[in-house]
Amino acid sequence: EAGVTQFPSHSVIEKGQTVTLRCDPISGHDNLYWYRRVMGKEIKFLLHFVKESKQDESGMPNNRFLAERTGGTYSTLKVQPAELEDSGVYFCASSRKTSGKNTEAFFGQGTRLTVV
Amino acid sequence: GQSLEQPSEVTAVEGAIVQINCTYQTSGFYGLSWYQQHDGGAPTFLSYNALDGLEETGRFSSFLSRSDSYGYLLLQELQMKDSASYFCAVRDTNAGKSTFGDGTTLTVKP
Numbered sequence: 001e002a003g004v005t006q007f008p009s010h011s012v013i014e015k016g017q018t019v020t021l022r023c024d025p026i027s028g029h030d031n032l033y034w035y036r037r038v039m040g041k042e043i044k045f046l047l048h049f050v051k052e053s054k055q056d057e058s059g060m061p062n063n064r065f066l067a068e069r070t071g072g073t074y075s076t077l078k079v080q081p082a083e084l085e086d087s088g089v090y091f092c093a094s095s096r097k098t099s100g101k102n103t104e105a106f107f108g109q110g111t112r113l114t115v116v
Numbered sequence: 117g118q119s120l121e122q123p124s125e126v127t128a129v130e131g132a133i134v135q136i137n138c139t140y141q142t143s144g145f146y147g148l149s150w151y152q153q154h155d156g157g158a159p160t161f162l163s164y165n166a167l168d169g170l171e172e173t174g175r176f177s178s179f180l181s182r183s184d185s186y187g188y189l190l191l192q193e194l195q196m197k198d199s200a201s202y203f204c205a206v207r208d209t210n211a212g213k214s215t216f217g218d219g220t221t222l223t224v225k226p
Binding site for chain 1: 120147149151156157158159160161164203205207209212213214215216217218219
């Protein structure tokens with residue numbers, strides 16, 4: 001079974017530019033999460049999809065961030081325009097269920113975004 | 117608000133036992149998870165406690181006391197490869213998202 005894959009692994013862009021991160025969850029996982037870790041601090045929740053629907057987007061920092069999951073498969077996270085404080089590692093995770101057993105989330109390797 | 121506290125760094129020697137504590141204050145609680153992350157890698161799920169008590173998985177065990185809002189990860193027979201960051205995370209709703217602590221950097225020395 002392939003794990004969660006994220007693309008690109010690294011991205012360096014200039015302030016004001018646009019970047020789109022992609023996440024392919026584990027096949028069959030309806031739940032997809034985006035998290036980010038900034039400056040080596042805690043991993044902070046951004047949003048949660050159940051299939052193609054946004055279940056919870058309370059962690060999205062502002063309207064420069066747009067996440068989509070058309071068709072309920074892969075997801076994209078677009079930052080437009082990027083600011084310096086957006087630099088960090090963006091993780092995607094997926095899980096099969098959200099209650100009971102087997103609810104663990106599987107994380108991708110992350111995309112390291114650097115805004116200069 | 118949500119907050120989790122865990123030590124920032126822990127150092128131990130090969131073969132030893134180490135305990136990483138985690139205390140939390142969250143508006144809701146459904147369970148406590150532990151993740152391991154090696155430099156540049158993906159956080160990897162280690163364990164999940166929804167009920168009080170000890171869960172054992174090989175060399176790793178995790179404990180939860182909901183009345184004390186406290187849990188710990190116990191690593192036994194430490195190996196060099198256990199050097200990594202360890203995160204506790206609280207699932208504070210039934211919807212699956214988690215709130216993470218800042219992480220504990222474990223260094224295992226020969």
